[in-house]
Each structure stands twice: as C-alpha cells, then as structure tokens.
Amino acid sequence: MTNSTMASAFLPYDIIGGILCRLRVKDLLRLRCVSKAWCCLIDDPGFVKFHLSHFKTNANLSLILRIRCGGLFSIRFDSPQTYQMLKPPFDESDEEGFDILGSCNGLLGLVSRKDEISLWNPSTRRSRMLPTARIMFSPRRLSFRVIFYGLGYDPISDDFKLVRLVQFSGRTGELFASEVKVYSLKTNSWRMIKDSPFYLKALRGVYGALANNALHWVGSEKPSDTRTIIVAFDLRTEEYRAVELPDCLGGKFCVSLYDMRGCLCVIATHWEVGVIDIWIMKEYGVKESWIKFISIQQFPCSYLFPNVMPLFHFKNWESVLLNIDGEMFVYNLRSKWANKLGNEDWPTSLETEIMVESLVPLNGNGATFDNKDEQHGGKKRRRKNTKHQHGGKKRRMISCPRELTN
Numbered sequence: 191m192t193n194s195t196m197a198s199a200f201l202p203y204d205i206i207g208g209i210l211c212r213l214r215v216k217d218l219l220r221l222r223c224v225s226k227a228w229c230c231l232i233d234d235p236g237f238v239k240f241h242l243s244h245f246k247t248n249a250n251l252s253l254i255l256r257i258r259c260g261g262l263f264s265i266r267f268d269s270p271q272t273y274q275m276l277k278p279p280f281d282e283s284d285e286e287g288f289d290i291l292g293s294c295n296g297l298l299g300l301v302s303r304k305d306e307i308s309l310w311n312p313s314t315r316r317s318r319m320l321p322t323a324r325i326m327f328s329p330r331r332l333s334f335r336v337i338f339y340g341l342g343y344d345p346i347s348d349d350f351k352l353v354r355l356v357q358f359s360g361r362t363g364e365l366f367a368s369e370v371k372v373y374s375l376k377t378n379s380w381r382m383i384k385d386s387p388f389y390l391k392a393l394r395g396v397y398g399a400l401a402n403n404a405l406h407w408v409g410s411e412k413p414s415d416t417r418t419i420i421v422a423f424d425l426r427t428e429e430y431r432a433v434e435l436p437d438c439l440g441g442k443f444c445v446s447l448y449d450m451r452g453c454l455c456v457i458a459t460h461w462e463v464g465v466i467d468i469w470i471m472k473e474y475g476v477k478e479s480w481i482k483f484i485s486i487q488q489f490p491c492s493y494l495f496p497n498v499m500p501l502f503h504f505k506n507w508e509s510v511l512l513n514i515d516g517e518m519f520v521y522n523l524r525s526k527w528a529n530k531l532g533n534e535d536w537p538t539s540l541e542t543e544i545m546v547e548s549l550v551p552l553n554g555n556g557a558t559f560d561n562k563d564e565q566h567g568g569k570k571r572r573r574k575n576t577k578h579q580h581g582g583k584k585r586r587m588i589s590c591p592r593e594l595t596n
Contacts, residue, residue, distance in 0.1 A: 207231060211241045215313040215547045238549045242295055246546055251502070254298065254312075254543040256290060264312060264545075279310050279317035290541060291352075291397045292341030296548025299341035299352055307352065309341075309375065309552055312545070318552040320373055323380040325356050327369040332358035338390055340398025340405035344425045350375040350550075351425050353398065353405055357390055364412050372428065375552070386430050388421040389413050398423070399447040401454040402474040406433065408445050418445055420456075436469050436480040450500045450510075456480075457498050466498050484510065484521060486528070501544055513542045 210218060210232065218241075222229040231237055255263040255273070262276040280288060280302055287303035300308045310317040338355040352373040359366040368385045390396075390409040398405030409421035420433035435445065435456060444459045456469040466486040473479035486498070499513040511531075512519045518531035 203227075203231060207237055207240065211237070211244045215549055218549065219314065232549070233551075238551070242546070242548045242550065245548065250547055252545045252547065253501070254290065254293070254545050256541040256543075276312055279308050279319070280306070289397075290543050291339040292400060293543045293545045294341050294343050294350065294400060296546050296550045297341070297350060297552075298543065298545060299339065301339060305337075307373075309350070309352070311548065311550055311552060313547045314549065314551075316552045318375075318378075320352070321378065321380065323354065323371050323373070325369060326382075327356070327358070327367065329358050329367055332360050332365060332367060334359045334361070336390070336392045336396060338392070338396045338398065338407055340400065340407075340423065342398075342400045342403065342405055342425045345403060346426045347376070353423060353425075354380075355386060355390065357386075359389075359413060364414060366413055383428055386421070386423075388419070388430060388432065389415070390421060391418070399449045399454060401449045401452055401471075406447050406449075406454060408447055420447065420454075433475070434477045436482070437477075438482070446497070446499075448499055451502050455500050457500070459498075468498070468500055483523065486521075499542065501542060516541070518542070 206228075210221065210228075213221070218232050222232050251267050253265045253267070254276075255265065257263075262278055263273045264276055265273040278288060278300060280300070288300050291299040291301050291307075293299070296311055296313055298310045298312065300310055302308075307320040308317050309320065336357050336359075338353075338357065340353040340355075341350070342353075343350050352375075354371050354373070356369045357366065358368065366389050368390075370383050370385060371380045372383055373380050388409045389412055390407045396407075398407050400406075403426055404422045404424045406423075407421045408418060410416075410418055418435060420435060422431050422433050423429075424431065433454075444461065446457045446459075448455045448457065450470065454471045454474065456471075458467045458469065459465075460467070464487065466484075467482050468484040468486075469480050469482050471480055484500070497515055501511040501513060503510045508524065509520050509522045512521050512528065514528070519528040520531060521528040
C-alpha cells in the first residue's frame with residue numbers, strides 16, 4: 191500500500207481537500223495520477239471553487255504580459271524575479287495578432303485579428319475555440335461599426351459568459367443601433383439578447399471592466415450627449431443600467447475604466463491642467479463611495495497624455511502597480527512618486543492583465559490540451575531540438591521592487 195493510499199484510507203477527504211487546496215495547479219495536475227479517488231477529488235467542481243477562493247491572494251496572482259511585437263509572458267507575484275513564456279492557443283501565424291479581451295477566475299479571453307475567439311486557462315493549458323457568431327444585423331444608414339467585448343462569471347447560473355456588442359452608428363445625427371450576443375460556456379453556444387439602450391464610446395478600449403458580476407464600458411445616453419456615464423451590463427440578469435461618475439470630475443476630461451481586485455476604477459485624464467486622477471468605487475452602486483486615491487501631476491513617461499491602467503494595490507494600500515503606456519511603475523501613495531519596474535532586460539510596450547491560478551475546466555468537445563513541449567513553440571516529436579533551442583530561455587532574471595515580494 192502506497193503512502194498516498196494509506197493517507198486516503200486514514201484521513202477524511204475533507205482534510206485531504208484542505209491540504210490539497212494549498213498546492214499550485216501544476217502540482218495538482220500531477221497528483222491526479224495518484225489514484226482515481228484523488229483524481230475525482232481534484233476534478234470535483236466543489237474542490238475547484240474551494241481552491242480558487244483559497245488562491246485569490248496577492249501571492250497567488252500572476253501578471254500576464256503581452257509584447258505588442260509578439261510574445262506572451264507570465265510573472266507570479268510570489269516569485270517576481272523570473273518570468274515564463276506562454277504559448278497562446280492560436281496557429282503560429284496568429285500568435286502575434288491577438289488581444290486579451292478579459293480575465294476571470296483563471297480564464298483568459300483572447301480574440302485574434304481574424305475575429306476568432308478563444309477561452310484559455312494558462313494554468314491547465316486547456317483552451318476552447320468558440321463557435322463562429324455571425325453578425326446578423328447590417329443597417330444601411332449606419333456605416334460605422336465598433337465591436338465591444340467582455341468576459342465574466344454568472345454566479346446564479348454558475349456559468350462563464352462572454353459578451354459581444356456590435357454597435358452601428360451614422361456619420362451624423364442621433365441614430366445608432368446594436369446587436370448583442372452572449373456566449374455560454376455551459377452550452378458552448380451563442381444567443382442573441384436585447385439591444386443596448388446606451389451608446390458606448392470606444393475612447394480607450396472596447397473591453398469591458400468586470401466588477402460586481404457586471405461588465406462596464408464608457409458611454410452616454412446618445413451619441414451627441416456630452417454627459418459621460420458608465421454603462422453596466424449585469425451578467426446575472428442580463429440587464430443594462432447606468433452607473434454615475436464622481437461629481438468632482440469638472441472641466442474637460444477623458445475617461446477610461448478598469449477593475450482592480452474586483453473594484454471599479456475610473457481614470458480621468460484632465461488634458462487642460464495635465465492631471466490624471468484615479469477613482470475607486472468602494473461600495474458598488476453607491477455614488478457617494480467614489481474615492482480619489484491617486485492624482486498624478488507629473489507624468490513619468492515621454493507622452494503628454496499617457497494611458498494609465500491600475501493593476502492592483504499592495505498590502506495596506508501603500509503602493510499601487512500601474513501600467514503607464516505599456517511600461518510598469520510602482521506608485522507610492524505617500525511619496526507621490528512612481529518607480530519604473532524592471533531593468534534593461536525587461537520587455538517594453540506591454541499589454542497587461544491580472545490572472546489567478548485556477549483549475550476551472552473548459553469541458554466539451556471544443557476543449558483541447560496543449561502539450562507541455564508546445565508551450566515554447568516546439569513539437570513533441572522534436573523534443574530534443576526544442577530543449578536545446580529553448581531550454582535556456584524559459585526563465586530569466588529581472589529586477590523588481592520590494593513591494594512585489596510582500
């Protein structure tokens with residue numbers, strides 16, 4: 191009798207599950223081979239949720255970096271001195287031509303330049319290519335078209351949903367229309383829902399910010415309306431609603447939205463005075479709970495009006511990790527100073543996403559498993575060549591501030 195079998199015989203499975211939930215995904219995938227009982231335990235939906243809730247801490251988060259000229263990397267916050275190269279689930283010709291449309295519970299949503307959409311779990315290396323969803327509506331008088339995306343989780347139906355909103359508008363006037371489809375991971379199918387009553391603005395991104403089980407975009411009541419609002423789409427009820435911006439946003443400004451650790455953030459760029467303010471909604475849906483916690487008056491980049499993306503805050507809100515025009519900065523809230531992350535070896539011009547390790551499956555006929563040897567671009571039958579070509583490039587040393595290790 192092996193040690194693992196003896197442990198299963200004498201320890202209750204709730205205790206075994208409590209021990210296993212502290213392990214990383216790559217270790218759990220190996221432990222699935224111990225016995226059928228352990229495999230069933232690790233694959234159990236209840237254990238997958240328990241493991242996910244246990245891993246949602248700073249130490250278990252990963253920073254996904256995509257270089258615009260090609261390349262996808264992952265950095266774990268518990269070992270920030272190294273990073274690992276990832277292989278997206280697209281053909282080699284499409285690997286450099288894709289965008290990250292969102293992240294939710296360990297899943298990444300990717301869309302290629304050919305409008306192919308894939309859900310991908312980098313931790314388990316499983317992916318699913320979504321079925322094609324044709325755009326059915328094509329109004330003649332509305333010649334401009336913008337596609338908005340969003341990825342999230344519906345706790346009521348226990349389902350991951352991907353939203354595609356195609357908005358049509360004319361050259362002038364108040365006419366606009368939309369076609370909205372929702373993809374369900376459970377059914378692996380698209381379905382059309384009612385149109386959005388709001389006009390969405392593609393000022394700085396078309397990917398929705400996920401907060402409080404809802405996706406958010408910048409919009410207005412109609413195209414000519416100068417009053418900017420936040421348009422929210424509730425993933426549970428599939429209803430649209432407006433979320434009010436802070437009252438203190440005076441003068442001329444440009445707004446973009448992000449989510450930071452589940453909280454909705456507003457980045458307001460005041461181009462007349464050269465100031466960027468970052469607001470966070472402490473209590474979702476309560477307008478009075480907006481708090482301005484960062485105000486940047488001197489931009490640490492060469493651009494006059496940079497694109498600022500708050501990624502997450504460190505413990506006790508002492509500092510915040512920011513993506514400013516593709517470069518990483520740690521902004522200290524006390525000293526009001528931003529320190530650039532990395533050194534000369536650190537890749538620049540990045541797109542970033544925060545992701546947590548998870549066992550969330552992608553069940554169904556569309557699920558695939560990427561071979562471990564293909565993670566760096568090689569083929570299994572050419573394993574020796576792949577080892578010599580990529581063995582020294584899997585992990586590289588980088589310099590990071592002390593905050594990342596806390």
